[in-house]
Amino acid sequence: MSGAGSGFNRRSVVGWLAVVGMPSGAQELTPSRAGAPVDLPSLIKRSRSSVLLVGTFGETDSPRFSFRGTGFVAAEGNLVITNKHVLPEGGEMTGGRRLVVRAATGPTGRWVMREVEVLKLDRERDLALLRVQGEALSPLALASDQVAQEGKSVAILGFPVGGALGFSLVTHRGIISSITPIALPQASAQALNEKSIRKLREATFNILQLDATAYPGNSGGPVIDLETGAVVGVLNMVLIKGSRETALTHPTGISYAIPVDLVTKLLARAD
Template identity: 55%
Template sequence: MRTSKCFIGWLFAALGLFLATEVVAELADTIERVKPSIVVVGTYKKTNSPPFVLRGTGFVIGNGNLVATNSHVVPDTLEPDAPVLVIQTRNASGESQVRRAYLATRDKDHDLAVLRVDGAALPALKLRDSNLVREGLSVGFTGFPIGGALGFSPVTHRGMISSITPIALPGATAQQLNEKVIRRIKGGTFNIFQLDATAYPGNSGSPVFDTESGDVIGIINMVFIKGSKETALSQPSGISYAIPVNFLKSIVDIP
Protein backbone atom coordinates (compact mmCIF):
# COMPACT_ATOMS: atom_id res chain seq x y z
CA MET A 1 0.00 0.00 0.00
CA ARG A 2 2.82 2.36 0.92
CA THR A 3 4.50 1.65 -2.43
CA SER A 4 1.23 2.40 -4.25
CA LYS A 5 0.85 5.73 -2.40
CA CYS A 6 4.43 6.67 -3.21
CA PHE A 7 3.87 5.89 -6.88
CA ILE A 8 0.69 8.00 -6.96
CA GLY A 9 2.53 10.86 -5.25
CA TRP A 10 5.35 10.62 -7.77
CA LEU A 11 2.83 10.55 -10.62
CA PHE A 12 1.11 13.73 -9.43
CA ALA A 13 4.47 15.46 -8.93
CA ALA A 14 5.55 14.50 -12.45
CA LEU A 15 2.23 15.67 -13.87
CA GLY A 16 2.55 19.00 -12.05
CA LEU A 17 6.08 19.48 -13.37
CA PHE A 18 4.92 18.65 -16.91
CA LEU A 19 2.04 21.14 -16.74
CA ALA A 20 4.29 23.86 -15.30
CA THR A 21 6.80 23.27 -18.11
CA GLU A 22 3.99 23.51 -20.68
CA VAL A 23 2.79 26.83 -19.22
CA VAL A 24 6.30 28.32 -19.28
CA ALA A 25 6.85 27.19 -22.88
CA GLU A 26 3.45 28.59 -23.87
CA LEU A 27 4.23 31.99 -22.35
CA ALA A 28 7.64 32.04 -24.05
CA ASP A 29 5.97 31.45 -27.43
CA THR A 30 3.43 34.20 -26.73
CA ILE A 31 6.11 36.71 -25.76
CA GLU A 32 7.97 35.93 -28.99
CA ARG A 33 4.82 36.76 -30.99
CA VAL A 34 4.02 39.92 -29.03
CA LYS A 35 7.43 41.63 -28.88
CA PRO A 36 7.67 42.73 -32.55
CA SER A 37 4.50 44.82 -32.02
CA ILE A 38 5.84 46.74 -28.99
CA VAL A 39 7.24 50.24 -29.59
CA VAL A 40 8.70 53.09 -27.59
CA VAL A 41 6.67 56.31 -27.70
CA GLY A 42 8.70 59.47 -27.29
CA THR A 43 9.76 62.82 -28.68
CA TYR A 44 12.72 63.66 -30.87
CA LYS A 45 14.65 66.84 -31.60
CA LYS A 46 18.07 66.64 -33.20
CA THR A 47 19.48 69.63 -31.32
CA ASN A 48 18.41 68.38 -27.88
CA SER A 49 20.61 66.30 -25.59
CA PRO A 50 19.59 63.55 -25.66
CA PRO A 51 17.67 64.01 -28.92
CA PHE A 52 15.22 61.18 -28.10
CA VAL A 53 13.17 61.18 -24.90
CA LEU A 54 11.02 58.20 -23.89
CA ARG A 55 7.50 59.02 -22.72
CA GLY A 56 5.96 55.54 -22.53
CA THR A 57 5.12 52.32 -24.34
CA GLY A 58 2.84 51.69 -27.32
CA PHE A 59 1.71 48.69 -29.35
CA VAL A 60 0.75 48.27 -32.98
CA ILE A 61 -2.89 47.69 -33.91
CA GLY A 62 -5.16 47.70 -36.95
CA ASN A 63 -3.48 47.87 -40.35
CA GLY A 64 0.02 48.08 -38.89
CA ASN A 65 0.32 51.88 -39.08
CA LEU A 66 -1.58 52.62 -35.87
CA VAL A 67 -0.10 52.61 -32.37
CA ALA A 68 -2.14 52.54 -29.16
CA THR A 69 -0.88 54.12 -25.94
CA ASN A 70 -2.07 56.24 -23.00
CA SER A 71 -3.29 59.77 -23.55
CA HIS A 72 -0.97 61.02 -20.79
CA VAL A 73 2.02 59.66 -22.76
CA VAL A 74 1.27 62.03 -25.67
CA PRO A 75 2.09 65.75 -25.17
CA ASP A 76 -1.03 67.93 -25.01
CA THR A 77 0.42 70.43 -27.47
CA LEU A 78 3.36 70.30 -29.83
CA GLU A 79 4.68 73.78 -30.59
CA PRO A 80 6.42 74.41 -33.95
CA ASP A 81 9.86 74.38 -32.31
CA ALA A 82 9.08 71.55 -29.89
CA PRO A 83 10.40 67.99 -30.31
CA VAL A 84 8.29 65.94 -32.73
CA LEU A 85 6.26 62.92 -31.68
CA VAL A 86 7.92 59.65 -32.72
CA ILE A 87 8.00 55.93 -32.08
CA GLN A 88 11.11 53.79 -31.87
CA THR A 89 10.84 50.23 -33.16
CA ARG A 90 13.02 47.53 -34.66
CA ASN A 91 13.15 46.33 -38.23
CA ALA A 92 13.27 42.69 -39.36
CA SER A 93 17.04 42.54 -38.79
CA GLY A 94 16.69 43.87 -35.24
CA GLU A 95 18.07 47.34 -35.90
CA SER A 96 16.48 50.25 -34.05
CA GLN A 97 14.61 52.83 -36.13
CA VAL A 98 12.73 56.04 -35.33
CA ARG A 99 9.53 56.94 -37.18
CA ARG A 100 7.49 60.12 -37.15
CA ALA A 101 4.10 59.76 -35.45
CA TYR A 102 0.95 61.87 -35.49
CA LEU A 103 -1.95 61.93 -33.05
CA ALA A 104 -4.92 60.28 -34.77
CA THR A 105 -7.39 60.39 -31.88
CA ARG A 106 -7.48 60.42 -28.11
CA ASP A 107 -9.92 59.73 -25.28
CA LYS A 108 -8.78 61.58 -22.17
CA ASP A 109 -11.69 60.23 -20.11
CA HIS A 110 -10.19 56.73 -20.42
CA ASP A 111 -6.57 57.88 -20.84
CA LEU A 112 -6.20 56.44 -24.34
CA ALA A 113 -4.58 57.69 -27.54
CA VAL A 114 -4.01 56.31 -31.04
CA LEU A 115 -1.07 57.44 -33.16
CA ARG A 116 -0.61 57.12 -36.92
CA VAL A 117 2.94 56.38 -38.00
CA ASP A 118 4.88 56.76 -41.24
CA GLY A 119 6.52 53.93 -43.14
CA ALA A 120 5.80 50.29 -43.87
CA ALA A 121 3.20 48.43 -41.83
CA LEU A 122 4.33 46.83 -38.58
CA PRO A 123 3.03 43.54 -37.11
CA ALA A 124 -0.23 44.27 -35.25
CA LEU A 125 -1.71 42.65 -32.16
CA LYS A 126 -5.25 41.27 -32.02
CA LEU A 127 -7.76 42.97 -29.71
CA ARG A 128 -10.12 40.73 -27.74
CA ASP A 129 -13.62 41.57 -26.46
CA SER A 130 -12.69 42.74 -22.95
CA ASN A 131 -16.27 42.35 -21.75
CA LEU A 132 -15.64 38.59 -21.75
CA VAL A 133 -12.58 38.81 -19.47
CA ARG A 134 -12.98 37.10 -16.10
CA GLU A 135 -11.11 37.53 -12.83
CA GLY A 136 -8.30 34.99 -12.55
CA LEU A 137 -7.23 35.20 -16.21
CA SER A 138 -3.45 34.81 -16.55
CA VAL A 139 -2.00 37.86 -18.30
CA GLY A 140 1.29 39.40 -19.28
CA PHE A 141 2.30 42.91 -20.29
CA THR A 142 5.32 44.03 -22.27
CA GLY A 143 6.90 47.46 -22.31
CA PHE A 144 9.81 49.62 -21.23
CA PRO A 145 9.81 49.90 -17.41
CA ILE A 146 11.63 52.58 -15.44
CA GLY A 147 11.72 54.99 -18.34
CA GLY A 148 14.14 53.02 -20.47
CA ALA A 149 16.76 52.76 -17.72
CA LEU A 150 16.97 49.05 -18.54
CA GLY A 151 17.46 49.85 -22.22
CA PHE A 152 15.05 49.88 -25.13
CA SER A 153 14.51 46.13 -25.26
CA PRO A 154 10.93 45.11 -24.38
CA VAL A 155 10.50 43.62 -20.90
CA THR A 156 7.60 41.32 -19.99
CA HIS A 157 5.89 40.90 -16.60
CA ARG A 158 3.12 38.48 -15.82
CA GLY A 159 0.27 38.15 -13.32
CA MET A 160 -3.48 37.77 -13.40
CA ILE A 161 -6.67 39.81 -13.39
CA SER A 162 -7.22 40.06 -9.66
CA SER A 163 -10.31 42.29 -9.80
CA ILE A 164 -12.64 44.04 -12.21
CA THR A 165 -13.68 47.14 -10.34
CA PRO A 166 -15.38 50.51 -11.02
CA ILE A 167 -13.11 53.53 -11.08
CA ALA A 168 -13.01 57.14 -12.26
CA LEU A 169 -9.86 58.81 -13.56
CA PRO A 170 -9.64 62.41 -12.28
CA GLY A 171 -7.38 65.00 -13.87
CA ALA A 172 -3.72 64.95 -12.92
CA THR A 173 -3.86 68.45 -11.40
CA ALA A 174 -6.43 70.59 -9.63
CA GLN A 175 -6.68 72.80 -12.71
CA GLN A 176 -8.10 69.81 -14.63
CA LEU A 177 -10.99 69.32 -12.19
CA ASN A 178 -13.49 71.21 -14.33
CA GLU A 179 -17.26 70.74 -14.38
CA LYS A 180 -17.09 67.94 -16.96
CA VAL A 181 -14.57 65.95 -14.91
CA ILE A 182 -16.51 66.47 -11.67
CA ARG A 183 -19.72 65.18 -13.29
CA ARG A 184 -17.85 62.12 -14.58
CA ILE A 185 -16.35 61.37 -11.17
CA LYS A 186 -19.76 61.61 -9.51
CA GLY A 187 -21.64 59.38 -11.90
CA GLY A 188 -19.42 58.22 -14.72
CA THR A 189 -17.30 55.44 -13.29
CA PHE A 190 -16.32 52.54 -15.52
CA ASN A 191 -14.82 49.12 -14.93
CA ILE A 192 -11.05 48.79 -14.89
CA PHE A 193 -8.78 45.74 -14.52
CA GLN A 194 -6.74 45.45 -11.34
CA LEU A 195 -3.66 43.26 -11.79
CA ASP A 196 -1.53 41.45 -9.24
CA ALA A 197 1.58 42.52 -11.15
CA THR A 198 3.97 45.43 -10.83
CA ALA A 199 4.20 48.07 -13.54
CA TYR A 200 6.74 50.89 -13.45
CA PRO A 201 7.14 54.32 -15.03
CA GLY A 202 7.65 53.66 -18.72
CA ASN A 203 5.10 50.82 -18.75
CA SER A 204 2.28 53.30 -19.42
CA GLY A 205 0.60 52.18 -22.65
CA SER A 206 1.83 48.58 -22.45
CA PRO A 207 -0.60 45.99 -23.82
CA VAL A 208 -2.04 43.53 -21.31
CA PHE A 209 -2.47 40.22 -23.11
CA ASP A 210 -3.76 36.70 -22.53
CA THR A 211 -0.66 34.60 -21.89
CA GLU A 212 -2.07 31.76 -23.98
CA SER A 213 -3.30 33.54 -27.12
CA GLY A 214 -1.45 36.88 -27.02
CA ASP A 215 -4.75 38.73 -27.60
CA VAL A 216 -4.80 42.18 -25.99
CA ILE A 217 -7.43 42.68 -23.29
CA GLY A 218 -6.24 45.95 -21.73
CA ILE A 219 -3.73 48.81 -21.63
CA ILE A 220 -1.56 49.54 -18.58
CA ASN A 221 -2.63 52.87 -17.15
CA MET A 222 -1.23 53.30 -13.65
CA VAL A 223 0.30 51.59 -10.64
CA PHE A 224 -0.85 51.93 -7.05
CA ILE A 225 1.88 53.81 -5.16
CA LYS A 226 2.38 53.53 -1.42
CA GLY A 227 3.76 56.82 -0.13
CA SER A 228 5.81 59.02 -2.46
CA LYS A 229 6.50 58.50 -6.16
CA GLU A 230 10.06 57.52 -5.29
CA THR A 231 8.84 54.42 -3.44
CA ALA A 232 7.34 53.08 -6.69
CA LEU A 233 10.83 51.74 -7.47
CA SER A 234 12.14 50.86 -3.99
CA GLN A 235 8.86 49.50 -2.55
CA PRO A 236 6.51 48.57 -5.41
CA SER A 237 2.96 47.74 -4.32
CA GLY A 238 2.48 44.87 -6.76
CA ILE A 239 -0.87 46.38 -7.82
CA SER A 240 -1.34 47.85 -11.28
CA TYR A 241 -4.36 48.92 -13.32
CA ALA A 242 -5.30 48.54 -16.97
CA ILE A 243 -8.00 50.10 -19.14
CA PRO A 244 -10.19 47.45 -20.84
CA VAL A 245 -9.39 47.30 -24.54
CA ASN A 246 -13.04 47.79 -25.60
CA PHE A 247 -12.64 51.49 -24.79
CA LEU A 248 -9.79 51.57 -27.31
CA LYS A 249 -11.92 49.78 -29.91
CA SER A 250 -14.62 52.41 -29.45
CA ILE A 251 -12.34 55.23 -30.65
CA VAL A 252 -10.75 53.43 -33.61
CA ASP A 253 -12.39 51.30 -36.29
CA ILE A 254 -10.92 47.90 -35.44
CA PRO A 255 -13.10 44.77 -35.15
Protein backbone atom coordinates in the same frame (compact mmCIF):
# COMPACT_ATOMS: atom_id res chain seq x y z
CA MET B 1 -2.42 56.01 -6.49
CA SER B 2 -1.52 56.93 -2.96
CA GLY B 3 -2.90 57.86 0.40
CA ALA B 4 -5.56 56.20 2.52
CA GLY B 5 -8.67 54.62 1.08
CA SER B 6 -9.10 53.79 -2.58
CA GLY B 7 -9.00 57.21 -4.24
CA PHE B 8 -6.73 57.72 -7.27
CA ASN B 9 -4.12 60.49 -7.10
CA ARG B 10 -3.31 60.92 -10.78
CA ARG B 11 -0.73 63.65 -10.22
CA SER B 12 1.41 61.29 -8.11
CA VAL B 13 0.75 58.17 -10.15
CA VAL B 14 -0.38 58.54 -13.73
CA GLY B 15 1.28 61.85 -14.47
CA TRP B 16 4.61 60.38 -13.36
CA LEU B 17 4.04 56.82 -14.51
CA ALA B 18 4.62 57.59 -18.13
CA VAL B 19 4.75 53.87 -16.75
CA VAL B 20 6.20 54.88 -20.26
CA GLY B 21 5.76 46.24 -34.34
CA MET B 22 6.53 43.45 -36.30
CA PRO B 23 8.30 44.14 -39.62
CA SER B 24 6.38 44.76 -42.82
CA GLY B 25 5.01 41.54 -44.25
CA ALA B 26 5.08 39.67 -40.94
CA GLN B 27 2.01 37.77 -39.79
CA GLU B 28 -0.43 39.27 -37.32
CA LEU B 29 -0.28 37.74 -33.85
CA THR B 30 -3.56 35.87 -33.60
CA PRO B 31 -5.16 34.26 -30.56
CA SER B 32 -4.30 30.65 -29.81
CA ARG B 33 -6.76 27.80 -30.11
CA ALA B 34 -9.52 27.95 -27.51
CA GLY B 35 -8.29 26.37 -24.31
CA ALA B 36 -4.70 26.01 -25.54
CA PRO B 37 -2.23 27.86 -23.30
CA VAL B 38 0.09 30.36 -24.96
CA ASP B 39 3.78 29.54 -25.04
CA LEU B 40 5.16 32.64 -23.33
CA PRO B 41 8.62 32.70 -24.98
CA SER B 42 6.97 32.41 -28.40
CA LEU B 43 4.46 35.12 -27.50
CA ILE B 44 7.26 37.50 -26.51
CA LYS B 45 9.20 36.74 -29.68
CA ARG B 46 6.18 37.36 -31.91
CA SER B 47 5.18 40.53 -30.04
CA ARG B 48 8.62 42.13 -29.90
CA SER B 49 8.24 44.35 -32.96
CA SER B 50 4.61 45.22 -32.18
CA VAL B 51 5.40 46.84 -28.82
CA LEU B 52 6.90 50.29 -29.35
CA LEU B 53 8.86 52.99 -27.58
CA VAL B 54 6.92 56.27 -27.60
CA GLY B 55 8.82 59.53 -27.24
CA THR B 56 10.00 62.73 -28.85
CA PHE B 57 12.94 63.43 -31.14
CA GLY B 58 14.96 66.59 -31.64
CA GLU B 59 17.80 66.61 -34.15
CA THR B 60 19.93 69.06 -32.17
CA ASP B 61 18.97 67.92 -28.66
CA SER B 62 20.99 65.73 -26.32
CA PRO B 63 19.75 63.11 -26.07
CA ARG B 64 17.97 63.35 -29.38
CA PHE B 65 15.38 60.74 -28.39
CA SER B 66 13.42 61.33 -25.19
CA PHE B 67 11.47 58.27 -24.02
CA ARG B 68 7.98 58.82 -22.59
CA GLY B 69 6.22 55.45 -22.47
CA THR B 70 5.10 52.30 -24.26
CA GLY B 71 2.64 51.80 -27.11
CA PHE B 72 1.56 48.91 -29.31
CA VAL B 73 0.34 48.39 -32.86
CA ALA B 74 -3.37 47.60 -33.14
CA ALA B 75 -5.87 47.04 -35.94
CA GLU B 76 -4.26 48.30 -39.13
CA GLY B 77 -0.47 48.23 -39.09
CA ASN B 78 -0.22 52.02 -39.04
CA LEU B 79 -2.28 52.58 -35.87
CA VAL B 80 -0.74 52.69 -32.40
CA ILE B 81 -2.43 52.68 -28.97
CA THR B 82 -0.92 54.31 -25.89
CA ASN B 83 -2.02 56.38 -22.86
CA LYS B 84 -2.97 60.01 -23.25
CA HIS B 85 -0.64 60.91 -20.36
CA VAL B 86 2.31 59.42 -22.27
CA LEU B 87 2.04 62.17 -24.89
CA PRO B 88 3.95 65.43 -24.36
CA GLU B 89 2.16 68.67 -23.60
CA GLY B 90 2.21 71.38 -26.26
CA GLY B 91 4.88 73.39 -24.45
CA GLU B 92 7.27 70.44 -24.56
CA MET B 93 7.24 70.28 -28.36
CA THR B 94 9.52 73.24 -28.99
CA GLY B 95 12.61 73.67 -31.12
CA GLY B 96 11.43 71.30 -33.82
CA ARG B 97 10.88 68.27 -31.56
CA ARG B 98 8.63 65.63 -33.12
CA LEU B 99 6.46 62.87 -31.70
CA VAL B 100 7.90 59.50 -32.73
CA VAL B 101 7.83 55.76 -32.05
CA ARG B 102 10.71 53.32 -32.27
CA ALA B 103 10.12 49.72 -33.38
CA ALA B 104 12.49 46.76 -33.18
CA THR B 105 12.44 45.25 -36.69
CA GLY B 106 14.15 42.45 -38.55
CA PRO B 107 15.85 39.32 -37.17
CA THR B 108 18.40 41.39 -35.24
CA GLY B 109 15.82 43.67 -33.63
CA ARG B 110 17.28 46.79 -35.25
CA TRP B 111 15.55 49.93 -33.97
CA VAL B 112 13.69 51.96 -36.59
CA MET B 113 12.23 55.37 -35.78
CA ARG B 114 8.93 56.55 -37.27
CA GLU B 115 7.13 59.87 -36.93
CA VAL B 116 3.54 59.71 -35.71
CA GLU B 117 0.54 62.01 -35.54
CA VAL B 118 -2.18 62.05 -32.92
CA LEU B 119 -5.33 60.74 -34.57
CA LYS B 120 -7.84 60.48 -31.70
CA LEU B 121 -7.87 61.05 -27.94
CA ASP B 122 -10.12 59.67 -25.22
CA ARG B 123 -9.20 61.97 -22.35
CA GLU B 124 -11.71 60.49 -19.89
CA ARG B 125 -10.19 57.02 -20.29
CA ASP B 126 -6.59 58.22 -20.77
CA LEU B 127 -6.21 56.62 -24.21
CA ALA B 128 -4.56 57.92 -27.38
CA LEU B 129 -4.66 56.65 -30.94
CA LEU B 130 -1.67 57.50 -33.14
CA ARG B 131 -1.02 57.05 -36.84
CA VAL B 132 2.52 55.96 -37.70
CA GLN B 133 4.16 56.95 -40.96
CA GLY B 134 5.92 54.56 -43.33
CA GLU B 135 5.46 50.85 -43.91
CA ALA B 136 2.85 49.02 -41.89
CA LEU B 137 3.87 47.18 -38.73
CA SER B 138 2.23 43.98 -37.55
CA PRO B 139 -0.62 44.53 -35.07
CA LEU B 140 -1.35 42.58 -31.92
CA ALA B 141 -4.70 40.81 -31.81
CA LEU B 142 -7.36 42.43 -29.62
CA ALA B 143 -9.54 40.26 -27.40
CA SER B 144 -13.30 40.54 -27.27
CA ASP B 145 -14.62 42.39 -24.24
CA GLN B 146 -15.84 39.09 -22.73
CA VAL B 147 -12.34 37.58 -22.48
CA ALA B 148 -11.02 39.55 -19.48
CA GLN B 149 -12.09 37.71 -16.35
CA GLU B 150 -10.98 37.80 -12.74
CA GLY B 151 -8.34 35.16 -12.09
CA LYS B 152 -7.03 35.05 -15.68
CA SER B 153 -3.26 34.97 -16.16
CA VAL B 154 -1.81 37.90 -18.09
CA ALA B 155 1.53 39.27 -19.29
CA ILE B 156 2.51 42.95 -19.32
CA LEU B 157 4.92 43.96 -22.09
CA GLY B 158 6.77 47.26 -22.12
CA PHE B 159 9.87 49.27 -21.32
CA PRO B 160 10.04 49.82 -17.54
CA VAL B 161 12.37 52.59 -16.33
CA GLY B 162 13.03 53.56 -19.94
CA GLY B 163 16.61 54.07 -21.06
CA ALA B 164 17.99 53.66 -17.53
CA LEU B 165 18.12 49.90 -18.12
CA GLY B 166 18.44 50.03 -21.89
CA PHE B 167 15.62 49.85 -24.38
CA SER B 168 14.87 46.15 -24.12
CA LEU B 169 11.37 44.71 -24.08
CA VAL B 170 10.52 43.43 -20.59
CA THR B 171 7.69 41.05 -19.64
CA HIS B 172 5.98 40.75 -16.26
CA ARG B 173 3.40 38.10 -15.39
CA GLY B 174 0.36 38.40 -13.15
CA ILE B 175 -3.37 37.85 -12.91
CA ILE B 176 -6.49 39.98 -13.24
CA SER B 177 -7.36 40.27 -9.56
CA SER B 178 -10.47 42.43 -9.93
CA ILE B 179 -12.66 44.22 -12.47
CA THR B 180 -14.07 47.30 -10.80
CA PRO B 181 -15.77 50.59 -11.79
CA ILE B 182 -13.71 53.78 -11.78
CA ALA B 183 -14.10 57.43 -12.78
CA LEU B 184 -10.78 59.16 -13.39
CA PRO B 185 -10.78 62.46 -11.44
CA GLN B 186 -10.04 66.01 -12.53
CA ALA B 187 -6.47 67.27 -12.32
CA SER B 188 -7.27 69.56 -9.39
CA ALA B 189 -9.99 70.18 -6.85
CA GLN B 190 -10.54 73.60 -8.38
CA ALA B 191 -11.80 71.88 -11.52
CA LEU B 192 -14.63 70.18 -9.63
CA ASN B 193 -18.02 71.78 -10.15
CA GLU B 194 -21.54 70.56 -10.89
CA LYS B 195 -20.77 70.08 -14.57
CA SER B 196 -17.47 68.23 -14.00
CA ILE B 197 -18.98 66.00 -11.29
CA ARG B 198 -21.81 65.04 -13.65
CA LYS B 199 -19.23 64.32 -16.35
CA LEU B 200 -17.27 62.13 -13.92
CA ARG B 201 -20.36 60.07 -13.16
CA GLU B 202 -21.13 59.66 -16.84
CA ALA B 203 -17.52 58.65 -17.53
CA THR B 204 -17.51 55.74 -15.05
CA PHE B 205 -16.17 52.56 -16.62
CA ASN B 206 -14.64 49.27 -15.53
CA ILE B 207 -10.90 49.03 -14.98
CA LEU B 208 -8.75 45.91 -14.63
CA GLN B 209 -6.89 45.63 -11.33
CA LEU B 210 -3.83 43.44 -11.81
CA ASP B 211 -1.79 41.47 -9.32
CA ALA B 212 1.34 42.35 -11.32
CA THR B 213 4.32 44.64 -10.87
CA ALA B 214 4.76 47.55 -13.28
CA TYR B 215 7.16 50.48 -13.30
CA PRO B 216 7.57 53.93 -14.87
CA GLY B 217 7.86 53.30 -18.60
CA ASN B 218 5.21 50.57 -18.74
CA SER B 219 2.31 53.00 -19.28
CA GLY B 220 0.54 52.41 -22.59
CA GLY B 221 1.83 48.86 -22.96
CA PRO B 222 -0.37 45.85 -23.77
CA VAL B 223 -1.77 43.49 -21.17
CA ILE B 224 -2.05 40.10 -22.90
CA ASP B 225 -4.23 37.16 -21.93
CA LEU B 226 -1.96 34.11 -21.63
CA GLU B 227 -4.76 31.76 -22.66
CA THR B 228 -5.59 33.45 -25.96
CA GLY B 229 -2.52 35.57 -26.73
CA ALA B 230 -4.77 38.61 -27.33
CA VAL B 231 -4.62 42.07 -25.75
CA VAL B 232 -7.17 42.51 -22.94
CA GLY B 233 -6.06 45.91 -21.67
CA VAL B 234 -3.68 48.88 -21.73
CA LEU B 235 -1.43 49.36 -18.69
CA ASN B 236 -2.34 52.71 -17.13
CA MET B 237 -1.50 53.13 -13.41
CA VAL B 238 0.22 51.57 -10.42
CA LEU B 239 -0.62 51.74 -6.74
CA ILE B 240 2.23 53.39 -4.82
CA LYS B 241 3.08 53.68 -1.13
CA GLY B 242 4.48 56.97 0.08
CA SER B 243 6.45 59.01 -2.44
CA ARG B 244 6.61 58.38 -6.18
CA GLU B 245 10.15 57.04 -5.87
CA THR B 246 8.88 54.06 -3.87
CA ALA B 247 7.30 52.70 -7.06
CA LEU B 248 10.87 51.61 -7.89
CA THR B 249 12.26 50.74 -4.47
CA HIS B 250 9.14 49.22 -2.89
CA PRO B 251 6.61 48.31 -5.61
CA THR B 252 3.20 47.26 -4.36
CA GLY B 253 2.63 44.74 -7.14
CA ILE B 254 -0.79 46.27 -7.84
CA SER B 255 -1.36 47.79 -11.28
CA TYR B 256 -4.34 48.99 -13.33
CA ALA B 257 -5.25 48.65 -16.99
CA ILE B 258 -7.86 50.17 -19.28
CA PRO B 259 -9.98 47.30 -20.73
CA VAL B 260 -9.73 46.48 -24.42
CA ASP B 261 -13.37 47.27 -25.28
CA LEU B 262 -12.55 50.97 -24.83
CA VAL B 263 -9.63 50.54 -27.24
CA THR B 264 -11.98 48.96 -29.77
CA LYS B 265 -14.37 51.91 -29.46
CA LEU B 266 -11.50 54.37 -29.97
CA LEU B 267 -10.35 52.49 -33.08
CA ALA B 268 -13.90 52.61 -34.47
CA ARG B 269 -13.79 56.41 -34.23
CA ALA B 270 -10.78 56.43 -36.58
CA ASP B 271 -12.88 55.31 -39.55
